[in-house]
Amino acid sequence: MPELPEVETVCRGLDKVYQGQTITKVEYRRPNLRLPLPPQLPKLAAGKKIEKIYRRAKYALLDIQGGNTILLHLGMSGRLVFGKGERHLDKHDHVLVHFKNAPTLIFNDPRRFGVLDVCKTTKIADHALLKNMGPEPLEKDFTAAYLYAATRGKKGPIKPFIMTNAVVVGVGNIYAAESLFKAGIKPTRASGSLTKTECSKLVKAIQEVLKAAIKAGGSSIRDYVQTDGTVGYFHSQFMVYGRKGAACKICGSTIKEIVQAGRSGCYCPKCQK
DNA sequence: CCTTGAACCTGCGGGC
DNA sequence: TGCCCGCAGGTTCAAG
Numbered sequence: 412m413p414e415l416p417e418v419e420t421v422c423r424g425l426d427k428v429y430q431g432q433t434i435t436k437v438e439y440r441r442p443n444l445r446l447p448l449p450p451q452l453p454k455l456a457a458g459k460k461i462e463k464i465y466r467r468a469k470y471a472l473l474d475i476q477g478g479n480t481i482l483l484h485l486g487m488s489g490r491l492v493f494g495k496g497e498r499h500l501d502k503h504d505h506v507l508v509h510f511k512n513a514p515t516l517i518f519n520d521p522r523r524f525g526v527l528d529v530c531k532t533t534k535i536a537d538h539a540l541l542k543n544m545g546p547e548p549l550e551k552d553f554t555a556a557y558l559y560a561a562t563r564g565k566k567g568p569i570k571p572f573i574m575t576n577a578v579v580v581g582v583g584n585i586y587a588a589e590s591l592f593k594a595g596i597k598p599t600r601a602s603g604s605l606t607k608t609e610c611s612k613l614v615k616a617i618q619e620v621l622k623a624a625i626k627a628g629g630s631s632i633r634d635y636v637q638t639d640g641t642v643g644y645f646h647s648q649f650m651v652y653g654r655k656g657a658a659c660k661i662c663g664s665t666i667k668e669i670v671q672a673g674r675s676g677c678y679c680p681k682c683q684k
Numbered sequence: 685c686c687t688t689g690a691a692c693c694t695g696c697g698g699g700c
Numbered sequence: 701t702g703c704c705c706g707c708a709g710g711t712t713c714a715a716g
Contacts, residue, residue: 414709445692445711469710487710488694503694522693524710540711567687576711583709673689675707 413485415548415581416624418469421491425471425516426464433460433511434475441505444523445486448506452529455479456508468544468580470526472535480532482540486524492517545579548617553579555611562602562610569605570598571672573617582617585652586624588676590617592651597683598669598676623648651677 413421437453459476466472473481485491494507494515506518506527518527530538546553561578562569572578574587582590591598593616596609605613627648646653650660655668655677664681 417709484710486693487708520693521695522708522710524693526711565686571687574710585709672687674710 413469413489414583414586415469416621418471418485419466419625422464422466422471425491429461429510429513429516430463431460432513433458434508435511436509438507438509439505440507444505444520444525444527446526446528448527449529452481455529456481467541468576470541474532478532479529480535482526482528482530482538483518484526486520486522486526488522489518489520489525492519543577545577548579548581548621553614555607555614558614559605559607559610562605565602567602568598568671569596569600569602570676572602573613579617581621584674584676585649586617586620588652588678589650590620592679592683593620595683598671598678651679653677
């Protein structure tokens with residue numbers, strides 16, 4: 412489930428629970444996820460308080476005492492769950508963070524596309540995983556003028572383009588499809604063919620879709636963090652994603668599916684030009 | 685330079 | 701019931 416709205420929601424929820432809490436121990440149950448787990452982290456984190464938890468792109472960032480920041484990426488299947496006692500550990504519970512006076516935080520990730528790393532807080536923007544990231548979609552530097560300039564001369568299709576982190580972060584497969592529907596733009600359009608007006612519509616659509624999803628996610632953070640996250644609370648809001656063959660909620664046309672850059676996506680052939 | 689495709693993993697649902 | 705196949709919210713790297 413981890414797209415930007417989920418990560419944002421998780422960060423807000425975690426911050427409430429863990430800000431000011433003292434880590435007693437970081438425990439690895441395997442040596443790596445997508446990348447090796449940082450061997451220095453358990454020593455760096457033991458006895459340190461968490462100062463704050465926030466988000467950049469799809470990374471959760473945890474500032475800890477001593478000037479270090481933990482980077483956490485949930486990949487495709489990562490979840491953060493509260494510990495219920497070690498007897499209930501799942502085979503995909505890879506990292507456990509124990510606290511002096513708060514529930515154990517467990518990083519569970521069956522597919523192991525997730526990432527955990529640590530670096531100096533002052534160097535966070537230069538971290539290899541973050542340094543080439545484009546603007547945040549909900550910040551003021553992500554504008555129609557920016558997107559228009561970025562798309563000039565680009566021949567590739569717009570959907571994979573807006574999913575590129577160097578262009579804008581946090582727009583995953585679901586919200587790319589939903590945003591393009593909302594903006595009335597066909598996912599196969601050459602990026603460079605978008606007019607200024609269309610860029611403006613697309614920026615607005617991305618922002619509105621993400622904000623709405625964050626709002627919906629906010630109501631499900633408890634389920635998401637405390638249980639196994641099985642809920643599909645936002646599915647009912649999807650206009651196109653996962654709706655291949657179904658009727659468009661606006662015009663009734665049959666929703667079509669296409670594969671672009673290895674990712675399948677849906678669109679309405681009538682509403683999207 | 686740009687774009688596409690494969691690779692990294694496990695689990696689940698559908699078809700037979 | 702069970703096996704095989706395709707597919708899944710992300711990112712990176714190599715090849716064309």
